[in-house]
Amino acid sequence: MKKEFIFNEVNKLDGIGPQLSKYLKKRKIEKIKDIILNLPYSETDRSKIVNLNSLEVGKIQSIKVKVKKLNFPRIRNLPNKIICEDETGKIDIVYFNSREGYLRKLYPINEYVIISGKINYFNKSYQITNPDYVTSIENKDYVVKNIPKYALTKGINEKKYRSISEKVINDLPVISDWLEDTFIKENNLISWNECIKKLHYSNDSKNIQSKSYRRIVFDELCANFLTLSENRKRIKKIKIPKKFTNKYSEILIKKLPFELTLSQKEVLDEINYDLLSNRRMFRILQGDVGSGKTIVSLIAIINVIKSGYQCALMSPTEILSKQHFELAKNIFKKDNLKIEYLTGKTDYKKRKEILNNLKNGEIDLIIGTHSLFQKKINFQNLGLIVIDEQHKFGVKQRSDLAKKGGNNCDVLLMSATPIPRTMMMSLYGDMDVSKILEKPKNRKKIITLSKPEKKINELWPFIKKQIKEGNQIFWVCPLIEDSAFLEYSSAKKKYQIIEKKFPNTVSLIHGDLEKDEKEKILKKFLIGDKSILVSTTVIEVGIDFPNANLIIIENANKFGLAQLHQLRGRVGRGGKQGTCILLFKDGLSKNAIKRIKILKKSDDGFFIAEEDLKLRGFGDLVGFQQSGIKNFKFADPINHNDLFKLAEKFVKNVISDINHEKFTFLLKLFDKAEIINFDNV
Numbered sequence: 001m002k003k004e005f006i007f008n009e010v011n012k013l014d015g016i017g018p019q020l021s022k023y024l025k026k027r028k029i030e031k032i033k034d035i036i037l038n039l040p041y042s043e044t045d046r047s048k049i050v051n052l053n054s055l056e057v058g059k060i061q062s063i064k065v066k067v068k069k070l071n072f073p074r075i076r077n078l079p080n081k082i083i084c085e086d087e088t089g090k091i092d093i094v095y096f097n098s099r100e101g102y103l104r105k106l107y108p109i110n111e112y113v114i115i116s117g118k119i120n121y122f123n124k125s126y127q128i129t130n131p132d133y134v135t136s137i138e139n140k141d142y143v144v145k146n147i148p149k150y151a152l153t154k155g156i157n158e159k160k161y162r163s164i165s166e167k168v169i170n171d172l173p174v175i176s177d178w179l180e181d182t183f184i185k186e187n188n189l190i191s192w193n194e195c196i197k198k199l200h201y202s203n204d205s206k207n208i209q210s211k212s213y214r215r216i217v218f219d220e221l222c223a224n225f226l227t228l229s230e231n232r233k234r235i236k237k238i239k240i241p242k243k244f245t246n247k248y249s250e251i252l253i254k255k256l257p258f259e260l261t262l263s264q265k266e267v268l269d270e271i272n273y274d275l276l277s278n279r280r281m282f283r284i285l286q287g288d289v290g291s292g293k294t295i296v297s298l299i300a301i302i303n304v305i306k307s308g309y310q311c312a313l314m315s316p317t318e319i320l321s322k323q324h325f326e327l328a329k330n331i332f333k334k335d336n337l338k339i340e341y342l343t344g345k346t347d348y349k350k351r352k353e354i355l356n357n358l359k360n361g362e363i364d365l366i367i368g369t370h371s372l373f374q375k376k377i378n379f380q381n382l383g384l385i386v387i388d389e390q391h392k393f394g395v396k397q398r399s400d401l402a403k404k405g406g407n408n409c410d411v412l413l414m415s416a417t418p419i420p421r422t423m424m425m426s427l428y429g430d431m432d433v434s435k436i437l438e439k440p441k442n443r444k445k446i447i448t449l450s451k452p453e454k455k456i457n458e459l460w461p462f463i464k465k466q467i468k469e470g471n472q473i474f475w476v477c478p479l480i481e482d483s484a485f486l487e488y489s490s491a492k493k494k495y496q497i498i499e500k501k502f503p504n505t506v507s508l509i510h511g512d513l514e515k516d517e518k519e520k521i522l523k524k525f526l527i528g529d530k531s532i533l534v535s536t537t538v539i540e541v542g543i544d545f546p547n548a549n550l551i552i553i554e555n556a557n558k559f560g561l562a563q564l565h566q567l568r569g570r571v572g573r574g575g576k577q578g579t580c581i582l583l584f585k586d587g588l589s590k591n592a593i594k595r596i597k598i599l600k601k602s603d604d605g606f607f608i609a610e611e612d613l614k615l616r617g618f619g620d621l622v623g624f625q626q627s628g629i630k631n632f633k634f635a636d637p638i639n640h641n642d643l644f645k646l647a648e649k650f651v652k653n654v655i656s657d658i659n660h661e662k663f664t665f666l667l668k669l670f671d672k673a674e675i676i677n678f679d680n681v
Contacts, residue, residue, distance in 0.1 A: 003173050006033045007668055015164060023155035033669055035168045036196055037216075037633065039205040040148030046116045046133070047145050052089035055119045055126050062116040062144050064137070065091060067107045072100050079129075082107050084115070091126040098130075106134050116143050132159060148200060169200050178222075178662040187646060189215045208639055217635045221426065221647035223670035224632075226663060228429035229651055235282045235430070239408045242275040242307040242383065249299045252331065256295070261438040264296050270434050271300045274410060275307075275384070281410035284428050286418060287436035288605035289569025290443060293414045294324060296436070297386045298331055300412065305337060305364045309383020309408075313367045316389050318343050319519050319526070323544060324388065325367045332365075342368040373404065386412045416569075418562070418605035420613045423637055425648055437606070446568055446578040448600045450556070453583045459552065460501060463532075466550050467505065472525065473532045474551040474570055478558045494554070495534040505531040537563065546574030556582035557592035561612035564599055591615050613638060 005012070010032055011021045024030070029038055046062045055061060065084035072080050080103060082093040093115060095103060107113060117131030133143040152161055177184075177192050184191060188211060190198070195215040204210040208217075249268075253260060260268075267285060274281035287293040301311045313328070315321035325341040332339065340354050340363050357363045361380030366372060382405050405411065419427060451458070466473055475498065477491040495508040507530040509521045525533045526545060533548075537559075551571045556564060564582070572578015582596055598611050637644060654663075667673040 003175055003665065006031075006036065006172075008032055010035065013164060013168070015160070020156065020160075023153055026153045027151070027156070032168060035165055036172070037669070038150060038165075039199050041151050042149040042206070043146045043203070044149055045146055046143055049114075049144060052086050052091055052126060054088075055091075057119050057121045057126075060116065060118050060132070062114060062133075063091065064112060064114055064140075066112050067109055070104065070107060070109065072103075084113075089126070091128065092122075093131060093134075094127055094129045096130065112137050114140050114143050148205075165200065169197060172196060175665065176662055178666050183650075187218075189218060191215075192219070208636065213634070214640070214643060217640050218643050218647055219666060220632060220634050220670055221640075221643055222651060223666050223672045224426055224635075225429055225647050225651040226667060227672040228426075232282065232430035235411075236279050237407060238278055239280045239410075241278050242304055242309070242410075244276075244303045244307045246272075246303075248302050248306045248335070252299060252302055252335075255331075255334075258440055258442055260295070261292065261436070261440060263436045263438040264292050267434045267436055268296055268299055270432075271296070271412065272303065274432070275300065275303060280407070281384075281412065281432075282430065283411070283432040283434055284413045284415060285434045285436070286415050288418060288439065288603075289416050289566060290439060290573055291416075291436040292440055293416070293436060294327065294388070295331075297388075297412060297414060298328060301328075301365060301384060301386065302332070302335065302337075304384040304410070307383065309381050310358070310361065310363065310379050311365045311384045311386070312372055312379070312382060313365065313386045314370055314372050314388065315368075316370065317515075317519065318345065318369055319522050320388065321368050328365060328367060337364045338362060339365045339367065342366055342372060344369065344371045373400075379405075382406060382409045384410045384412065386414065388414045389416065416605075417566070418609040420609045420637070423613075426632075426635075426637070426644060429648075435606070439603075442575060444572060444575075444577050445603055446572045446580050448568065448580045448582065448603075450582040450584060450596050450600065453554065453585050456583065459581070463502070463550070467502065467531045470547060471549040471576070472528070472530075472545060472547045474548055474567075475532060475534045476551065476553045476567055477534065477536060478555050479536070491534050491536050498532055498534060502532060506534060507532070508534045510536045537567065544573050545570065549574070549576045550579050550581070552581045552583060554583045555585065556596065557584050557588050561595045561598060561615065562605075562609050564595070565603075565605055565608045568599070568603075569605075 008031065009021075010016050010024055010029060011018070013032065016024070024034075027038070029035060044060055046060065048062065049064045050061045052063065052065070055063075063084075063086070065086050067082060067084055068090075069083040070080075071083065080095045080098055080100070082095075082103065084091050084093060084107075093107075114133070114135050114137065115128060115131050116133040117128040120127045120129060135143050147162065148165075149158070150161060150165065152158060172193060175192050179189070179192075183189075189195075190211045192215070195212040198210075198212040199205045199216065202212075204212040207213060271281070271283065271285075274283060285293050285296065297313065301313070304311050313321075313324055315324055321343060322341065325339070328339055338357075340357070342351065342354050346354070354363065354366070355377060358366060359378045359380060385405050413431070424433060463473060475494060477494050479490040491508060491510050495506060499506045507521050507525055509518055513521070521533075524530060525548075528547060548571045551567060553559065553564065553567055559567070568578075568580040571580065582599070584592070584596070588596075594615060595612075598608065602608060635643070664673060
């Protein structure tokens with residue numbers, strides 16, 4: 001096998017036809033390298049030959065027996081039976097729907113065979129039905145050992161997959177290692193080829209601190225950091241600096257009905273420095289829920305427009321982009337700017353007019369959804385792209401975006417999802433990072449309370465009072481419908497209960513609804529058409545519901561800290577006091593109690609993200625997985641923190657050598673090569 005063969009489709013292997021390829025694809029096994037990186041999650045112990053008088057019913061065991069008799073009944077639906085024995089007893093080997101010729105070849109009379117399978121007891125006799133393995137004494141070593149178990153989908157035979165996987169691993173060519181021998185020894189790692197064999201043929205794949213597992217983690221991190229570093233190098237190219245003074249932004253800031261925080265001013269200075277420099281800005285602005293990121297971006301936008309450029313502001317949903325559009329029109333109403341709003345729903349005539357005006361430079365600021373990203377949309381002189389709630393954008397999308405803007409276009413991404421420090425470099429190593437660490441001075445701290453669910457009846461008078469005062473309420477449930485397996489509250493059932501208590505005041509929204517239907521319900525809630533919105537966790541981050549001042553979260557112990565904090569940030573955004581009530585069942589775990597205590601004590605999203613990572617571990621951070629942030633197959637920032645630092649340092653030292661063939665193999669192995677090989681931007 002040549003090393004290039006590793007990157008071929010799996011159907012190039014013997015024994016893998018179209019049907020098996022389809023099943024493997026469901027397990028995300030499409031290339032031969034995916035078989036290499038699909039590690040066993042467990043193993044079956046077939047390592048001991050057991051005498052027939054020592055068999056244990058229900059266990060998988062291996063036996064060495066002599067074939068005594070083959071019984072092939074001529075009556076339909078009766079099984080074929082092979083009677084075998086050793087010096088301690090007898091056993092029946094039973095087959096359903098097996099060909100006689102095949103079994104005669106497999107079980108030669110009066111010869112010994114090795115059989116491995118699950119032991120049953122039927123009609124006062126030991127029995128193995130359709131054994132997993134049957135082989136000759138000479139081939140004993142293939143069966144009598146610990147056999148790796150792989151996570152497979154329905155339709156993939158475990159035995160068949162194991163034979164394919166073993167052939168791939170055993171035939172692996174010796175790969176020229178991208179790590180020097182001295183580096184491997186100094187950092188207690190092992191060579192790549194040895195690492196792969198150990199991960200498949202020992203317990204190492206279950207031990208995330210074994211040398212071989214740590215080696216594959218290090219490789220994955222290096223591929224990630226190399227990609228980010230190359231992306232940064234390609235994007236932060238020489239540009240024509242923007243030219244502006246603070247005249248227009250100072251006038252705008254004075255007109256605001258509130259004072260900017262010190263943190264907002266510092267971030268604005270960082271953004272302006274980039275805009276005025278001769279290197280393209282590629283910056284992410286992180287700020288907690290309601291910290292005032294959008295205002296900062298609009299101040300940057302006025303500076304760029306006054307420099308003679310166009311700007312674009314994108315958001316993931318129509319309701320959020322519409323809110324930004326209304327805010328921009330209000331803030332810039334005396335600045336004589338041409339601002340337009342464009343989404344997938346804009347009618348054809350208006351859309352055509354907007355596209356022409358954009359191309360001719362007659363629009364200063366375009367605001368809309370990610371449909372602004374389409375190829376048909378062309379700008380005359382785009383100087384700044386701002387993307388709100390950018391967590392759906394990976395490295396490739398960020399690259400494409402920068403390319404779309406052209407050589408003189410700066411890029412600012414905004415995120416209200418606080419990322420723990422250990423994750424920042426591995427996610428945004430290609431970008432400069434700014435953080436808004438304060439909340440606006442007029443924003444009151446949300447009161448966070450916890451209550452046992454059995455006392456839920458005590459809430460109804462409080463809710464009635466809130467509705468009377470004109471406040472709106474979010475009621476969040478973890479499930480859409482009742483489940484026979486989970487004791488969690490469902491949104492549909494809760495909607496029915498609340499609707500009976502407060503008729504014609506309740507709406508229901510959940511993930512199964514079409515996007516248009518969700519937006520319609522949210523718009524109605526936004527204009528005050530309903531007082532209570534029962535929801536799963538689909539409430540959009542970033543949207544301001546100024547009258548929503550109470551959020552009730554059922555089964556609060558079901559959610560992670562960061563997710564609870566994001567949900568809590570939906571209320572108290574209109575100047576009134578916000579309240580968050582966490583409902584929980586009895587018998588909370590220690591971690592659940594800790595989470596509730598941390599949430600009641602702190603409203604700092606960055607602190608909460610760090611604590612969430614410590615308490616739940618990277619693999620369980622639901623918010624990260626939903627955001628597409630969990631982008632590692634092997635690496636874990638808690639358990640492999642030292643390797644994150646080591647990989648970062650290693651990449652800084654080899655960055656000039658990135659185009660070397662050995663790094664190309666590494667990047668292809670972890671699906672990063674295509675990201676790096678985009679056209680120059």
